[in-house]
Amino acid sequence: MYRILIAEDEMLVRLGLKSMIEWDKFNMKVIADVANGQDAWRVYEEHRPEIIITDIKMPVMDGMELISKIRLQDQHTKIVILTCLEQFNLLHKAMSLGVSDYIVKLTMTSEEMENVLQKLHTELQASQPQIKVIPNLDVDALKENIFKDFMFRNRYTENEFSNTIAGMNLRLKAIKLTLCIMEIDQYKQLQDKFKDEKGQLIRISLLNVLEEVLQSHGRGEAFHDEDNRYVLLFSFHDMVSEQKITEILQQILEHIRKVMLSYFNVSISFGISTQKNGYSALRLQYNDSIQVLEKKFFLGFGAVLNCREGSEKRFEEIIKEKLVQHIHKWETVDEEQSKAMYISVSNLYESGSLSIKADIKGMFVQWLQWPMSSLHVSDAGKVSLFASYADRLLRATILDQMIDISNEFLDQIIEIKSQRKLSREVIKVLSYIERSYAGDIPLQQAASHVGISPGYLSALFKKEMGINFVEYLLKFRIEKAKALLLSTQMKSYEIAERVGMDNHTYFSKMFKRTTGVGPREFRNQWMTNPVEENAGYEED
Structure with missing residues (x-):
C-alpha cells in the first residue's frame, strides 16, 4: 500500500483531504498529516512515504524548502502541490524540482483529486522495481x-x-x-x-x-x-x-x-x-x-x-549535547525536574555510561515518572499514560525516536495541565504542597497559608480535585517517592523520610496500597541495576 504524507497548515484543508477521498481505492493510506514543513521532514525521514501532498506556504519550514531537502536525497517520491491562485510564481519554481502535479485549494474537488491520485498510482506501478532473482x-x-x-x-x-x-x-x-x-x-x-x-x-x-x-x-x-x-x-x-x-x-x-x-x-x-x-x-x-x-x-x-574513528569521550559528548538540548524543553514544564534531569545525564557522562543503551532507556523511563506527582488525573489514568509511553520508549530503536516520544509525552502533560481550571486558593495550596511536602502539612496549616478556613478548603479541594486533601497529599508523596526510587540509589527508608513519611512501615504499606507493589519491587521492575536493600527491613 502506498503511503501518503499531507503537509498543510490549515486544519480544515487537512481534514477535508483525509475525508473526501477513498484512499483504499488507490491502494493508498495517509500515514500522517502535519501543519508545517519541519514536522513533514521528520515524518519523511522516518517513513519515506511514496507520495507527499504539501502546501507551499507553511510556518517553521515552507513547502519549497521541504521539497528542496527531499530532492537532495530522493528523486523518486511523488510530490503534489496545494496552491492558491496568487502562488503561481512559486508553483513554477516548484515544478522545476520535479513536482508531479498541483491542486488549486479554492477550487479543489474530490473528482479532481482522484484523477491526480489515479495518475500517481499508475506512475508508481510502472516504476516499481522488477526484482531479479538469481537463478543460481x-x-x-x-x-x-x-x-x-x-x-x-x-x-x-x-x-x-x-x-x-x-x-x-x-x-x-x-x-x-x-x-x-x-x-x-x-x-x-x-x-x-x-x-x-x-x-x-x-x-x-x-x-x-x-x-x-x-x-x-x-x-x-x-x-x-x-x-x-x-x-x-x-x-x-x-x-x-x-x-x-x-x-x-x-x-x-x-x-x-x-x-x-x-x-x-x-x-x-x-x-x-x-x-x-x-x-x-x-x-x-x-x-x-x-x-x-x-x-x-x-x-x-x-x-x-x-572502529578507527574518534574517541569514546567525544562520542559521549555528542550524546550529551543531544540530551541537554532535549532537557531544555522540559524547563517549560518544571524547572526543578529539568535540573534533576541534567544531573542524571551528567552523572552518566562522568561515569562513562552515557553510551550504554540500557542506561539511556532506563533514564528516559525514569523521566516519565517525574511529572506524575503534579498531574491531576486518576491513578488509572497515570498508570495508563506511564505504561504506554514507557513501552514505546523501550521499543525505540534509535535515540532520536526516544527524544521524539519524550517530547510527545511532554506535550500531552502540558495539554492535560492546561485543561484543568482551578480556583486561586486551590492553586496556592497545590503550590504549597509542591514546596513543603517533605515536612508536616496538616489541613489547618494549608488553610492558614491561603487565608481560608479548614472546612472551606476541605470542601473546595474535594470539589475541584476529586479527592480530599489528605488523600491528595499521600498520593503526591508516593509519586515523589516513585521518582526517587527510579532516579537515585537511596534506600527506601531514606526516600520515605525525604517525602515526609518518617514511619517506614507506614510508607511501605501506603506505597503498596497505591501502586500494587512495594517500593523494592517497583524499583526492580523498571531499573536495570537496582540498589540492593535489606530484604528484612522493607515491608512489602
Missing part, C-alpha cells in the same frame, strides 16, 4: 555456509578455508582485509512493502543487488548474516596507500547506499572493522563491527561507523 541461488547459500562454518562454527582450519575460497574464484585475498556489517534500517517496513514476512525474497533481492555493485567495482564479497544484517568482506591486497583504500571503500559503500535507496527506498547503516591480515582475524573483525554498529542507536539511521 545455491551459490549464495553455499558461500554463506562456508563463511559461517569458518567464522562461527570452527568447521574449517584457516588453510582449508583459504583453499576453499580460492577454489570458488571469489574476489578475496587474505591480505589487508576489512569487514563491514551492513544493517537495513527499519527492516519491518521493507518486509511490509514487499509482503515478505519471512524475508526470503528480500534476502535474495539484496544479495543480487550487492553482487552487481561489488562486481562493478571488481572487489568484495557479501553474504547474509541474519534478518536485516549482511556481511561485506573486502581485501585491498593490490593497494599500498591507506588513504586510497579508505577512498575506495567509501565509494563502494556510498554506491551501495544509493542503490538501496533507489531500488528499495530504505536507508542502511555500516559498521566497519579495522584492517587485518589473515582469515583468522575475521571473527574478531566481525565482533568489532557489530560492537561499533551499536552506536547507530545514538547517531541515527544511515550511520557509517568506523
Whole structure:
C-alpha cells in the first residue's frame, strides 16, 4: 500500500483531504498529516512515504524548502502541490524540482483529486522495481555456509578455508582485509512493502543487488548474516596507500547506499572493522563491527561507523549535547525536574555510561515518572499514560525516536495541565504542597497559608480535585517517592523520610496500597541495576 504524507497548515484543508477521498481505492493510506514543513521532514525521514501532498506556504519550514531537502536525497517520491491562485510564481519554481502535479485549494474537488491520485498510482506501478532473482541461488547459500562454518562454527582450519575460497574464484585475498556489517534500517517496513514476512525474497533481492555493485567495482564479497544484517568482506591486497583504500571503500559503500535507496527506498547503516591480515582475524573483525554498529542507536539511521574513528569521550559528548538540548524543553514544564534531569545525564557522562543503551532507556523511563506527582488525573489514568509511553520508549530503536516520544509525552502533560481550571486558593495550596511536602502539612496549616478556613478548603479541594486533601497529599508523596526510587540509589527508608513519611512501615504499606507493589519491587521492575536493600527491613 502506498503511503501518503499531507503537509498543510490549515486544519480544515487537512481534514477535508483525509475525508473526501477513498484512499483504499488507490491502494493508498495517509500515514500522517502535519501543519508545517519541519514536522513533514521528520515524518519523511522516518517513513519515506511514496507520495507527499504539501502546501507551499507553511510556518517553521515552507513547502519549497521541504521539497528542496527531499530532492537532495530522493528523486523518486511523488510530490503534489496545494496552491492558491496568487502562488503561481512559486508553483513554477516548484515544478522545476520535479513536482508531479498541483491542486488549486479554492477550487479543489474530490473528482479532481482522484484523477491526480489515479495518475500517481499508475506512475508508481510502472516504476516499481522488477526484482531479479538469481537463478543460481545455491551459490549464495553455499558461500554463506562456508563463511559461517569458518567464522562461527570452527568447521574449517584457516588453510582449508583459504583453499576453499580460492577454489570458488571469489574476489578475496587474505591480505589487508576489512569487514563491514551492513544493517537495513527499519527492516519491518521493507518486509511490509514487499509482503515478505519471512524475508526470503528480500534476502535474495539484496544479495543480487550487492553482487552487481561489488562486481562493478571488481572487489568484495557479501553474504547474509541474519534478518536485516549482511556481511561485506573486502581485501585491498593490490593497494599500498591507506588513504586510497579508505577512498575506495567509501565509494563502494556510498554506491551501495544509493542503490538501496533507489531500488528499495530504505536507508542502511555500516559498521566497519579495522584492517587485518589473515582469515583468522575475521571473527574478531566481525565482533568489532557489530560492537561499533551499536552506536547507530545514538547517531541515527544511515550511520557509517568506523572502529578507527574518534574517541569514546567525544562520542559521549555528542550524546550529551543531544540530551541537554532535549532537557531544555522540559524547563517549560518544571524547572526543578529539568535540573534533576541534567544531573542524571551528567552523572552518566562522568561515569562513562552515557553510551550504554540500557542506561539511556532506563533514564528516559525514569523521566516519565517525574511529572506524575503534579498531574491531576486518576491513578488509572497515570498508570495508563506511564505504561504506554514507557513501552514505546523501550521499543525505540534509535535515540532520536526516544527524544521524539519524550517530547510527545511532554506535550500531552502540558495539554492535560492546561485543561484543568482551578480556583486561586486551590492553586496556592497545590503550590504549597509542591514546596513543603517533605515536612508536616496538616489541613489547618494549608488553610492558614491561603487565608481560608479548614472546612472551606476541605470542601473546595474535594470539589475541584476529586479527592480530599489528605488523600491528595499521600498520593503526591508516593509519586515523589516513585521518582526517587527510579532516579537515585537511596534506600527506601531514606526516600520515605525525604517525602515526609518518617514511619517506614507506614510508607511501605501506603506505597503498596497505591501502586500494587512495594517500593523494592517497583524499583526492580523498571531499573536495570537496582540498589540492593535489606530484604528484612522493607515491608512489602
